[in-house]
Amino acid sequence: MTTYVDYKTGEPVVDAKAPSGPVNERWDTRRFEAKLVNPANRRKHTVIVVGTGLAGGSAGATLAEQGYHVVQFCYQDSPRRAHSIAAQGGINAAKNYRNDGDSIHRLFYDTVKGGDFRARESNVHRLAQISVEIIDQCVAQGVPFAREYGGLLDTRSFGGVQVSRTFYARGQTGQQLLLGAYQALSRQIAAGNIEMHPRTEMLDLIVVDGRARGIVARDLVTGKIDTYFADAVVLASGGYGNVFYLSTNAMNSNATAIWRAHRRGAYFANPCFTQIHPTCIPRTGDHQSKLTLMSESLRNDGRIWVPKAKGDDRPASKIPEDERDYYLERIYPSFGNLVPRDIASRAAKNVCDEGRGVGPGGQGVYLDFADAIERMGRKAVEAKYGNLFDMYQRITDEDPYEVPMRIYPAVHYTMGGLWVDYDLQTTIPGLFAIGEANFSDHGANRLGASALMQGLADGYFVLPATINDYLARNPHHEAVTAEHPVVQEVLAETEDRLSLLLSVDGDRTPDSFHREVGELMWEFCGMARTDSGLRKALERIPQIREEFWRRIKVPGVGEEFNQSLEKANRVVDYLELAELMCLDALHRGESCGGHFREESQTPDGEAARKDDEFAYAAAWEFTETGAAPVLHKEDLVFEYVHPTQRSYA
Amino acid sequence: MKLTLRVWRQKNADAEGAMSTYEVDGISSDMSFLEMLDTLNEELILRGEDPVAFDHDCREGICGACSLVINGDAHGPERTTTCQLHMRSFKDGDTIDIEPWRASAFPVIKDLVVDRSAFDRIIQAGGYITAPTGAAPEAHASPVPKPDADFAFEHAECIGCGACVAACPNGAAMLFTSAKINHLNVLPQGAPERETRVLDMVAQMDEEGFGGCTLAGECATACPKGIPLMSITGMNKEWLRATRKVKR
């Protein structure tokens, strides 16, 4: 058990794939320069895709359509259940159907700026270009987007931008887009082009001669651990927000695929960049298993406040107007309740830390619609937010028309992930990462309605174009078989890990460890981070890890449907990833986007970015468990969107 | 509050199952039903017993993974998914029966977990629009009248949980199948495959061993997303139209 806070800095990491030249021509240039695989030869190539969310589902379907033999995995019982399905708001696209001045360049600009200048310009520009094609593709698949009476697609505005470019399907845009991808995937499964393995979880990556050649996966029904081989492996396994235990992620969303790939040599970039969404339903007690998001749109008409006095436990209706603190309106008079996500979340945390939070445990602030109801009438409020109010009432048993809603920030999205080049290839040749699993195009903060855009851009358009180049340049790999010594070794390691989990027979459940590390991360690596707090966490995590391997209790055996074993194995990886997140947060001595270091703020308490020191993506190389990783910096160059400090006061 | 749970326990697909009784204490009315089961499982693990297996994932009512029959009702007494059902719907001292979805097309894997892959195969049979990536025309090339778009959306809301099958006295998958057919067949994009879609999906539905429809209406009552019973009528109409048009 050792604590690490020091690390070595290695060679810089360079994205060698993005062509130079004008940013709007780079994607075309890259596609032209990429080598192609003869259509007749494609079926000889096997590609493994892990995950069936927006990125994985769309990639699997598209690769199969192109003629590749795809072997795809998901831990859910059906590819239709990936957590992309829970995305509510919408998907951005620079269609400019409103003729309101939108353009590819504006979407590019908004995204780089929204990411607080920590994203790669060439990637973001490509994303903006492709956004237009995504809408066409989804409409052709029958995605029932909201439409106007004329039959044309409807759009709405989303946080922080001045155009109306968000396409949506009521509050279920993610569901509808995912079902579109799932149906395309289903068509290819039926055609025999995809070998689908549901209820099968990737547990490790097989790297032979420096190339990703397969995975180790466990059949969650029989418990059988098996190896699968391919010419390239694509990870589309989503983000790692569940490190925090409580998040808006699905219960079984996990970091195992990307963490195991990281351990096998893939660099992990910007792990500390996590997005905390300000409007979630607060937790009600220790039993809480997950958090539910309430659409950001509520902040258009709701007013956020807490009592002025500490420990004021009167019901909201008994607190007179002059004893309420509408703190966002007070601190940010020009943006008021509509400040960006990171600002709103931090402000809520601050008032709760002062002891002025409301509800059980003082972990909540009011989102009050009384003024809106008076101004617009209950009918109008109902028409605009009725479904959200109903959802709130179902979960909390409180009527938001009568008493103000209580909200609190929650972990929602992770901008960090496996480092990838312009081709979405990780530092392991043949291993690609797409969607939330890569360190993405969102920099240090993601704009609303951009996650769906990125997942589908990667899966439908980017990866299928770039993976060709890799497969064409590496055409004749020697076949890898289960007898290969490397395969045997990886398989044995996996089996040993699971056996060990089963054999400890301690006195604590997997959930209890998950909760413990999650609470630690929330406290020290959550909305506001300090040098001392992060050091404390870095000291504590190895202790928890050590205790885990001494006291974990997993009932049953490995060769059966065993949900405790699945859970315990995921917690193993959280306990390592958490450490890297804290180290990354500690090393980045600036505040940017979702990463707020209390030491680095302006005199009026705003995030202070340090471009001269930290204008890079931090890509970490794994060394060994409990030992400091090696930092590789990728310098970010801004030729088109020049960094400025954000201000909302 | 304190509750008595009678839970279906079945070691694996081949084993015989039976109801087992458990007592749980200290349940808060703010807990979701699944959090109540989490509490039971934490206790079972510490006692060295096998925790109760159940499917769950998003816990927001949208992924469709959770699937419990609670006191004889698919997803329990409220019109929602099990994960969105809260313990305030129950009283201190209640006895609650928890069983898996029952249908021969949904064999039990373990305890409360069933195999719903039959649904995937119904979709694979035709529940899609053939639109290979890159071949899409401009999105505004074919406008869709708003009522049609709304109709499509209403049916596309299906989360594939299988409550309709669990509630149906005949173990029929008509509501699930019809929801997808109605969603795709009303859209202009779905027109070229309109007939083959309904014929192939219905044939696959039968192939999987689901029962027939007696219009008992239990499916629509159980559906957490409110897919209407009339959806089945629409599918029947599409099917009859297709049998007339397509020579097989």
Added chain:
Amino acid sequence: MARTVWDSTVGKKTVMAVSGLIMLLYLVAHMIGNLKIYFGAGEFNEYGHWLRTVGEPFMHYEWTLWLIRVVLVVAVVAHATSAYQLSRRDIRARPSKYVHKKPRASYATRTMRWGGIILGLFIVWHILDLTTGTVHPGGFQEGRPYQNVVDTFSTWYGNTIYIVAMLALGLHIRHGFWSAAQTLGAGSRTRDRALKATANVLALLLTAGFIAVPVGVMTGVVS
């Protein structure tokens, strides 16, 4: 196409719907004919005779009647066979019951299955009683339907069987007519209330119309 229809659950339901509607049409005519019993033996027996001469001279004596009988037999057989096969399938599709019983869960289904069986048995008795006279109480007289009807409904069991069957018929039509409309794709949200109302009215009229005959005999209005 015939194969597609017969092999499919939706197709078999279509067969049931069409055959059911044919029988329903027949029942409406049958009930109207029955009510003539209130106008005396003359008119009723004459109506019985007319049934055999319909379509003459184009049709031979009883040809039309036999044609109707053949259509009805085909309808009954198709209806019953489909129902049997679908029920077998439904029971196979849900082999294990829930431990926690909810009685309402299969109300309509149960009514239809048991109602159908009751009606099937009734039809056999009804034909043996008043068409062939095989099980008729007292002497069955060919060409004297009025007297035969009065004889049947002068026994307690004749009345009981008939009234029970007619109540079952009412329930069967109530769910069956509406179901047939759904199966044939004729239902819609706007039309649903009208369809349900029609089903109720048809069920009520037919049950009342048919039961009026034994009631007439029992009360002595018909004798």
